[in-house]
Each structure stands twice: as structure tokens, then as C-alpha cells.
Amino acid sequence: MKTIIIAGVGGQGVLTASNLISDVLLEAGYSVKKSEVHGMSQRGGDVIATIKFGKEVFSPLPSINKTDYILAFEKLEGLRNINFLNEKGKMIVNDFIWEPLPVASGYEKYPEDIRENLEKFSDELVMIPATDLAEELGNVKVTNVVLVGVLASKMEIEKELWLKVITEKVPPKFKDLNISAFEKGYKYK
Amino acid sequence: MKKELLSGNEAIARGAYEAGVTFASAYPGTPSTEILENVVKYKKDIYCQWGSNEKTAFEEAMGATFTGARAIVAMKHVGLNVAADPFFSSSYLGAKGGFVIISADDPGMHSSQNEQDNRNYAIAAKMPVLEPSDSQEAKDLVIEGIKISERFDTPVMLRSTTRISHSRSAVETGDRETPPEVNYEKDFGRTMLLPAIARGKHIKVEARQKKIKEFSSDFKYNYIIEGKTKVGVIASGIAFQNGREVFKDDWFLKVSMPYPFPEKLFLKFAEKVDKIYILEENDPVMENFARRLAPEKEIIGKDVFPLCGEMNEDAILAALGKKDITPQFDLSSIPKRPPSLCPGCPHTATFHNLNLQKVTVTGDIGCYTLGALPPLNAMDTTIDMGASITALLGMEKAMEKGGKKIKQAAVIGDSTFFHSGITGLMDIIYNKGKSTVIILDNSITAMTGHQENPGTGKTLMGEDAPVIDIAKLVKDGLGITHTYEIDGYDVKGIRALLREELKRDEPSVIVVKRPCALLFKRANWSPTVVDPDKCTKCNMCLRLGCPAITSKNDKAFIVSSLCTGCSVCIQVCPHDAMHFENEDEMHIRDTNLADFLKGGK
Numbered sequence: 001m002k003t004i005i006i007a008g009v010g011g012q013g014v015l016t017a018s019n020l021i022s023d024v025l026l027e028a029g030y031s032v033k034k035s036e037v038h039g040m041s042q043r044g045g046d047v048i049a050t051i052k053f054g055k056e057v058f059s060p061l062p063s064i065n066k067t068d069y070i071l072a073f074e075k076l077e078g079l080r081n082i083n084f085l086n087e088k089g090k091m092i093v094n095d096f097i098w099e100p101l102p103v104a105s106g107y108e109k110y111p112e113d114i115r116e117n118l119e120k121f122s123d124e125l126v127m128i129p130a131t132d133l134a135e136e137l138g139n140v141k142v143t144n145v146v147l148v149g150v151l152a153s154k155m156e157i158e159k160e161l162w163l164k165v166i167t168e169k170v171p172p173k174f175k176d177l178n179i180s181a182f183e184k185g186y187k188y189k
Numbered sequence: 190m191k192k193e194l195l196s197g198n199e200a201i202a203r204g205a206y207e208a209g210v211t212f213a214s215a216y217p218g219t220p221s222t223e224i225l226e227n228v229v230k231y232k233k234d235i236y237c238q239w240g241s242n243e244k245t246a247f248e249e250a251m252g253a254t255f256t257g258a259r260a261i262v263a264m265k266h267v268g269l270n271v272a273a274d275p276f277f278s279s280s281y282l283g284a285k286g287g288f289v290i291i292s293a294d295d296p297g298m299h300s301s302q303n304e305q306d307n308r309n310y311a312i313a314a315k316m317p318v319l320e321p322s323d324s325q326e327a328k329d330l331v332i333e334g335i336k337i338s339e340r341f342d343t344p345v346m347l348r349s350t351t352r353i354s355h356s357r358s359a360v361e362t363g364d365r366e367t368p369p370e371v372n373y374e375k376d377f378g379r380t381m382l383l384p385a386i387a388r389g390k391h392i393k394v395e396a397r398q399k400k401i402k403e404f405s406s407d408f409k410y411n412y413i414i415e416g417k418t419k420v421g422v423i424a425s426g427i428a429f430q431n432g433r434e435v436f437k438d439d440w441f442l443k444v445s446m447p448y449p450f451p452e453k454l455f456l457k458f459a460e461k462v463d464k465i466y467i468l469e470e471n472d473p474v475m476e477n478f479a480r481r482l483a484p485e486k487e488i489i490g491k492d493v494f495p496l497c498g499e500m501n502e503d504a505i506l507a508a509l510g511k512k513d514i515t516p517q518f519d520l521s522s523i524p525k526r527p528p529s530l531c532p533g534c535p536h537t538a539t540f541h542n543l544n545l546q547k548v549t550v551t552g553d554i555g556c557y558t559l560g561a562l563p564p565l566n567a568m569d570t571t572i573d574m575g576a577s578i579t580a581l582l583g584m585e586k587a588m589e590k591g592g593k594k595i596k597q598a599a600v601i602g603d604s605t606f607f608h609s610g611i612t613g614l615m616d617i618i619y620n621k622g623k624s625t626v627i628i629l630d631n632s633i634t635a636m637t638g639h640q641e642n643p644g645t646g647k648t649l650m651g652e653d654a655p656v657i658d659i660a661k662l663v664k665d666g667l668g669i670t671h672t673y674e675i676d677g678y679d680v681k682g683i684r685a686l687l688r689e690e691l692k693r694d695e696p697s698v699i700v701v702k703r704p705c706a707l708l709f710k711r712a713n714w715s716p717t718v719v720d721p722d723k724c725t726k727c728n729m730c731l732r733l734g735c736p737a738i739t740s741k742n743d744k745a746f747i748v749s750s751l752c753t754g755c756s757v758c759i760q761v762c763p764h765d766a767m768h769f770e771n772e773d774e775m776h777i778r779d780t781n782l783a784d785f786l787k788g789g790k
Contacts, residue, residue: 009526022194023194033357035357043531044531057358058431058434059502060356061427063434063501064512076526079518079523080526100524100526101526101736102527105734107564109524121518
């Protein structure tokens with residue numbers, strides 16, 4: 001059984017991305033369970049979704065030191081979930097800062113050593129300017145799909161399956177945009 | 190049969206559909222809200238509605254069952270406190286049409302003021318309670334609940350929790366059962382709870398519970414999983430799933446009906462094992478039954494496992510001393526990301542003024558509870574829904590009796606005012622209170638994700654509805670002469686009104702009106718900008734706590750992608766350093782409710 005955590009800030013598309021990933025895993029024949037924490041996320045709080053998949057899955061919840069992949073939509077949110085990652089864990093992080101309110105209003109400082117800590121506690125770190133890449137495609141909203149593309153490149157599931165599910169799930173007029181976003185992430189080195 | 194990944198709440202809605210339910214009612218509250226939001230997908234078959242509060246929603250569902258219709262009512266755990274009165278009566282009244290009461294509890298308090306375990310309510314009211322452990326069971330147990338309800342003439346509680354309601358797992362969907370025909374004939378002995386009738390009913394309830402206790406051991410959702418050891422685990426809800434990750438080779442007694450407890454099944458299970466662990470979230474409900482039934486057995490329950498918070502894999506392992514969950518990376522060293530009022534939030538200006546005028550604020554429950562956090566710091570108390578107004582009166586009277594007076598006001602939202610604010614306001618009038626009540630009317634139930642309410646002009650099913658005008662209700666209906674309406678973005682106007690009304694020796698009501706900024710689907714509002722030459726970094730704008738305002742090069746800076754152009758910061762800046770980037774473009778300030786109702790500009 002494997003675990004994926006998707007973490008970010010309310011409004012970044014964390015839950016949409018997690019639905020997409022679970023649909024792919026279900027399509028690939030795995031048992032899948034997902035949990036979400038989104039009580040007050042719409043008000044700028046942090047959001048986390050956990051996907052567990054394998055032959056048989058019982059608990060949908062993450063546990064410390066037992067997560068295989070973390071997909072973070074914002075750097076600080078990657079660090080906030082680092083303790084869940086296992087020794088072989090892969091950390092995929094959007095190279096993007098969204099200052100939380102205590103930082104923006106000057107009460108606290110945004111940590112400067114995020115990259116160092118992420119490297120220290122993960123087996124592999126991919127830092128990708130996904131927001132910039134999505135902006136290049138003309139729509140910052142597909143940042144989440146760029147990041148899903150990176151995750152897909154690290155997992156042992158056929159690429160065609162990802163493309164199939166994206167095609168099925170997104171509205172037809174956004175299909176090409178989402179496929180391009182996925183490819184940008186998938187090919188990112 | 191099709192398998193779909195559904196959330197627990199989606200599955201509950203699906204269960205209601207398949208069970209032939211034709212009436213569903215609720216008041217929104219996390220984590221229960223999405224149940225009715227999904228029932229509405231079946232609005233061709235199920236009449237569904239928001240009640241003004243949980244009590245009204247509950248009684249409306251009961252009324253439906255009097256006709257033989259199958260009904261559900263849904264609420265968060267603390268909502269059942271509001272509906273406790275009809276809840277207890279319902280146990281005596283039984284269920285002519287199947288009746289399932291869904292209580293969504295919140296172990297871990299992801300968004301609640303307490304973590305009460307509502308299984309205790311079912312025991313106190315003497316009705317069966319079901320606990321699903323994934324989405325499939327959430328669907329199945331609604332259907333089973335309706336069956337049990339009709340078979341034993343009892344309402345049935347279904348206890349979900351945040352992790353059931355908000356987790357997704359595969360669900361096999363089925364067809365809808367044909368709903369029973371509705372029919373009402375006067376049946377005094379069934380529907381009238383007069384003392385003489387209720388005495389007989391209590392006797393029947395006790396007999397009924399005995400029968401359901403027998404049934405509980407045969408109920409197929411209470412079952413034994415054979416193990417390879419002499420260790421047994423009794424588990425319910427999400428703790429069952431979490432427990433299976435930990436106790437891999439041991440026996441399990443999976444309990445889906447913790448009350449009435451499956452006594453015979455438990456005793457059969459207890460014979461197979463030497464030692465029993467009990468995994469249940471919050472209170473020792475099953476544990477108390479198990480200990481009473483098998484006092485000689487070694488039972489490990491809440492003496493080891495936590496009463497507080499969630500019973501996840503780490504909590505179980507840590508309690509057993511099998512895992513060190515001390516984090517490798519110390520999270521206290523990094524900034525938290527608390528939720529905050531949004532850019533363009535129509536509540537910000539009011540809280541800013543309350544903060545500057547150092548008003549003691551009795552608060553309430555909604556997005557605006559976030560006004561309590563820094564930098565706004567403009568709320569002193571929360572008790573429960575509606576308590577802003579009543580606590581205000583109590584404080585005022587006690588201070589007055591002691592010969593003191595403080596500058597104080599109550600703050601409540603539109604939906605919460607409809608929920609249980611009106612009765613408190615009547616107490617203020619009747620008991621000659623003198624304080625000021627501020628009703629923040631953003632035309633929606635915002636915190637739970639935008640549900641309609643009696644002030645929004647729409648029903649849950651999307652039909653037009655009469656709009657209850659709060660100011661009119663308060664002024665013309667309750668007779669509060671000093672009732673005012675003011676725009677939520679009018680900083681100076683709110684300031685002046687507060688100054689005036691807080692001095693007044695009569696009750697007053699200020700209705701602050703502006704639709705929630707998130708109701709406008711538009712993202713590209715024309716922003717406000719800072720003139721760095723004029724900015725003196727006095728931080729007045731930062732004290733608004735607006736997520737769009739930050740600082741850069743020691744000057745205030747506005748993140749234009751977040752800014753909505755509400756103009757509140759322009760008004761509070763003492764140095765005239767902020768202005769719209771382009772006066773002619775569209776700002777949220779220039780919208781009005783009428784435009785919004787027409788679909789926005």
C-alpha cells in the first residue's frame with residue numbers, strides 16, 4: 001500500500017487534483033481511499049488531502065513516517081507535512097510562496113531554509129516553478145495539473161491512463177490546456 | 190452495479206435516495222453540510238430543504254413521517270443540542286414512515302467548539318445508533334436504518350464523523366426503492382405526547398429496546414472477523430479501519446450498531462480471545478457495555494487510548510507504546526496558516542472599528558468568528574449559535590447590578606440571527622436591555638460554503654423564495670426604533686453609528702449589509718494600489734488583516750491578484766496613500782445586491 005499527500009492553500013485546487021489522482025488509481029485497478037481536511041480552507045487556511053492505494057486499503061488517514069509522495073502546492077505547506085514522509089519518500093514542491101497572514105501582516109517571518117529542510121528529510125526533492133509554468137500556458141489555475149504531471153512521471157502508472165482520465169474529467173474547452181499543463185509537469189527535469 | 194468513489198456525505202445522500210426517502214431537511218454545519226447539498230441532486234424524487242435551525246429541520250422531518258413518508262434530517266453534532274427537544278420526543282413517537290437522524294460528529298474538532306460523542310444521546314433517548322466505517326457502509330446504513338426504523342417503530346440515529354463524511358471510498362450504487370404511499374389518518378395514541386399517553390409509550394420504548402438488543406447480535410453489519418491470535422479488537426467507525434492497519438492478525442468484532450450493544454455476539458467473541466482492545470472515538474460507549482458483560486476479561490480501552498481527539502493509526506500505536514510519534518522536524522518553528530477573513534470581506538470594516546473603539550464584543554458562530562483573531566482582535570466570547578445577543582444581555586444586567594457599565598455590543602451573522610438570534614433579541618426588548626446588536630448580513634450562510642437561508646431569496650432546491658428583510662423585521666416587527674442599515678464597506682459611517690449607538694440608553698440594531706465577496710464568481714477585480722511616496726508604514730492598513738495587504742521594501746503593498754477593490758483600506762489610510770489603480774474599471778465596491786441577484790455585472 002502507498003500513500004500520497006497533496007497539500008496547499010485553500011483555493012489552489014488541492015481537492016480537484018486529489019480527485020484526479022484517485023480517479024487514475026481507481027482506473028488502474030487499485031483499491032483507493034481518500035481523506036480531506038477542509039473545514040475553513042476557503043478562508044485562506046491550509047488544505048490537505050491524503051490518498052492511500054494498494055491491493056487492500058483500510059484507513060484513509062496518513063500517518064507519520066509512512067507517506068511515499070508529497071505533492072505540495074506551496075513551499076511552506078510542503079514543510080508543514082514533512083514529518084509524514086518515509087525514508088524513501090519523494091517530495092514534489094511548487095517553487096512558490098504564499099505568505100500566511102501572520103507573515104503578511106508582519107507578526108512572523110517566512111522561513112528561509114525551506115529547501116534545506118525539505119532536502120534533509122526527503123529521499124528525492126523536485127522543486128518546480130509550477131505556477132510560472134501555468135502562467136506561461138495562460139492560466140494560473142492549471143498549476144495543480146502541472147504538479148500532477150510531475151507526480152505521474154514518478155509513479156509506475158501508464159501515462160496514457162493519466163491522459164485518458166484528464167480528458168474525461170475536465171470540461172472539453174479546457175482539455176488542451178490541461179493536457180499541456182500535465183505534459184509540462186511530466187517532462188520537467 | 191457501478192462502483193464510484195464517493196465521500197461519506199455523498200454516500201449518505203445516495204442511501205437516502207435508494208431507501209425511498211421523500212423528505213430531507215437540515216441546517217448546515219461542518220462536517221454534515223454536503224449531505225443535503227447532495228440530496229438536492231435527487232430533487233425530482235426527494236423534497237429537500239434547509240430549516241432555519243436544527244430544531245425546525247428536525248420537527249419538519251418528523252411531521253413528514255406522520256404521513257408515512259420516509260425522512261432524514263442531518264446536522265452536525267452540536268446541532269443535535271439545538272434539536273434535542275424533538276429528538277427525545279421522537280423516540281416515544283416512533284416512526285410511521287422510516288426516520289433516520291444523521292449526526293456528524295467532529296472528533297479532533299476540525300471546525301467545532303467541542304467534540305461531544307452523540308452516541309450518548311442515542312442511549313439517553315433510547316433509540317438505536319448506527320456507525321459506518323466507510324462510504325459504502327454510510328450508504329448501506331441509511332438504507333438499513335430506514336428498515337430498522339419501520340420494523341421497530343423507532344427513529345434511528347446514524348453517527349458519522351468528519352473522517353467518514355469527508356473521506357472518499359468506493360461505493361456500489363443500487364436502485365431506488367419505491368417509497369410507501371403517504372396517508373394520514375388521525376391517530377391520537379401515536380402522535381399526541383400527552384402525559385397519559387407518554388406513560389404508556391415509555392413502557393413500549395423499553396420493550397422495543399430489548400427487542401432491538403436481540404436484533405443487534407443478528408444484524409449483519411455487526412460481525413466477527415476471525416484472527417490467528419488470542420487477541421481481540423472491538424471497533425466502530427473510522428477507528429475500525431485505523432485499527433485494521435495496526436492489529437493485522439487479530440480477531441475483530443466490527444460493530445456498526447454500538448447501541449443497543451450486540452450482547453450475544455460480544456459474548457461469543459469474548460470466548461475466542463484472552464485479551465480485548467476497544468477502539469472507538471471519544472467516549473467509552475462500547476467499552477462500558479463490554480466491561481459490564483465480561484468483568485473477568487482483560488479489557489483495554491480508555492485507560493490506554495485517548496478520550497480526546499481522533500483515534501488514528503498513530504494515536505493507537507503511540508498509546509500502545511509501539512511508535513514514537515515525536516516529529517523529526519519541529520513544526521512549532523514555522524508560521525501557522527490560520528484561516529482569515531477574505532479580501533473584500535464585508536465584515537472587516539466593522540471589526541476594524543470595534544477594535545479601534547475598544548468595544549467588548551459578545552460573538553457568535555460563522556466566518557465572522559475569525560474577527561476574534563489578530564490583528565482585528567474584535568471578539569471576546571463565543572458560546573454557541575445565537576449566544577452573542579443573550580450573553581450581551583446577561584453581561585449588561587450583571588454589570589449594571591454591580592454599578593458598572595462597559596461599552597459592549599453583540600455581533601451575529603444573518604443565518605445565525607435566523608437560527609436563534611431572534612429569540613434573544615426579544616429578550617433584550619422585553620427585559621429593557623440597552624446594548625447594541627450588530628447583524629452582519631452578507632446574504633448567505635457563508636462559513637459552511639454558501640447555503641441559502643430565509644434572507645437569500647432562494648431555496649435549497651433552487652426555487653425563488655420570499656426574502657425576509659432583517660431591518661424590517663427588527664424595526665417594524667419587534668419595534669426597535671433605533672434600527673439602522675449601513676453598507677459593510679462604509680468605514681466612517683459604521684464608525685459614526687457605533688459611537689452614537691454605544692452611548693444610547695435604549696436597545697439598537699445595526700444591520701451591516703453587503704454580499705459575501707466570494708458570491709461574485711469574478712476573479713479579475715480592478716485592484717487598489719499603494720503610493721510608496723505617501724506611505725509612511727504606519728501599519729493602519731495592515732491592522733485590517735486583509736490577506737491582500739502585505740509589505741514590501743518597508744512600505745505597504747497590495748497583492749493585486751487578491752485585491753477586490755473594496756476600498757476599505759483606502760478609507761482607513763490616514764496618509765491618503767492608497768487609491769484604485771483605475772477608477773473606471775470594475776471594483777467589488779461598485780457592485781450591489783440587486784446586480785448580484787441578477788447574476789453579477
